[in-house]
Amino acid sequence: MELDNIEKLLEKYFEATTTVAEEQTLQAYFSQKEIASHLEQYRPMFNYFSIAKEERYTKQVPLKPRRNYYKWLSVAAVVVLTFGIYFGNLYQIEREKEERERAAYAYQETKKAFELLAENFGKGTEKVAYLQEFEVAKQKIYNND
Amino acid sequence: MKQAEFLNVVMPFKDKLYRLAKRLLVSKEEAEDATQEILLKLWSKNESMGEYKNVEAFAMTMTKNFCLDRLKSKQASNLKLVHSNYQDEKTSLQTQLEAEDSVRWMERIMEELPEQQKMVLQLRDVEQYEFEEICELLDMKPTAVRVTLSRARKAVRQELIKKHSYGIG
Numbered sequence: 001m002e003l004d005n006i007e008k009l010l011e012k013y014f015e016a017t018t019t020v021a022e023e024q025t026l027q028a029y030f031s032q033k034e035i036a037s038h039l040e041q042y043r044p045m046f047n048y049f050s051i052a053k054e055e056r057y058t059k060q061v062p063l064k065p066r067r068n069y070y071k072w073l074s075v076a077a078v079v080v081l082t083f084g085i086y087f088g089n090l091y092q093i094e095r096e097k098e099e100r101e102r103a104a105y106a107y108q109e110t111k112k113a114f115e116l117l118a119e120n121f122g123k124g125t126e127k128v129a130y131l132q133e134f135e136v137a138k139q140k141i142y143n144n145d
Numbered sequence: 146m147k148q149a150e151f152l153n154v155v156m157p158f159k160d161k162l163y164r165l166a167k168r169l170l171v172s173k174e175e176a177e178d179a180t181q182e183i184l185l186k187l188w189s190k191n192e193s194m195g196e197y198k199n200v201e202a203f204a205m206t207m208t209k210n211f212c213l214d215r216l217k218s219k220q221a222s223n224l225k226l227v228h229s230n231y232q233d234e235k236t237s238l239q240t241q242l243e244a245e246d247s248v249r250w251m252e253r254i255m256e257e258l259p260e261q262q263k264m265v266l267q268l269r270d271v272e273q274y275e276f277e278e279i280c281e282l283l284d285m286k287p288t289a290v291r292v293t294l295s296r297a298r299k300a301v302r303q304e305l306i307k308k309h310s311y312g313i314g
Contacts, residue, residue, distance in 0.1 A: 013298065014295060014298050014299055014302060015295055016290075016291045016292075016294040016295035016298065017291070020273050020275060023269075023270065023273070024273070040309075041305050041306055041309035042302070042305065043247070044247035044248070044250060044251050044305060045251060045301055045302070045305060047247065047248070047251075048247070048248055048251035048252070048255075049270045049271050051248055052164065052267075052271045053164075053271050053272070055160065055163070055164050055167065056160050056163070057159050057160050057162070057163035057177070057180055059177050059180070059181065061152065061155065061156075061159065061184055
């Protein structure tokens, strides 16, 4: 590539009248090792452009499939609710049974306690019966007087 | 459109989106976020994508608008975009030497350009779009594109000459 041509292209380049192809020629020229010393100052510019083109977007392209999860939400809710009601009921029944048993036990115990009390009362009346006997005897004695 | 099809359409130009975003936003993280956002937006529109005759141009325009909005909102809230892509070369001799690195130098020059010039330069000299495509992407008149491009190139040249003759970093 003769120097003349490059200089002309450069001039056009700075007036922004070059085509893409011509600009590529310039880039190719400036990527050479040996270039005319008075053009050395433009080298960073063209080098930079070719380096800048190498930059890549390295992050993962973030495509979550935008599916609708909301419809599954209702299914999950129904499942939870069903289980809740089922086990809740079971628990309730269990508790009622337990309560009834406890009430029955309490009833039995109370009954026992009352029986004990009644027995002792029975004893009491027996003794009172003796007392009566004593009274009768006493009356007899008084009457004899 | 299926996910695989979508990826086939998007893959060839996703780097271009990223590079344009990075050119405008400078920060790597910001650019990555922007690209992700654009891709998600495209994906959410994938049913109507067949209607666009040029998905790439559409995506590029979206990226441009998104980044400009982003910059505007950052400026409005008086926040600078935070980026750590390059180091401050004044801190040590080591980094001062690194500043000699022409790529970094070019990066700094590009950063200084106005947004319009940045975009035109990016689209033309890095991505090598034709003028008509740039007109379409940026919604500009052909002459305006030419003028902007010429100005951008000359601005870069001026900075380079400055550096070349004085060797200041």
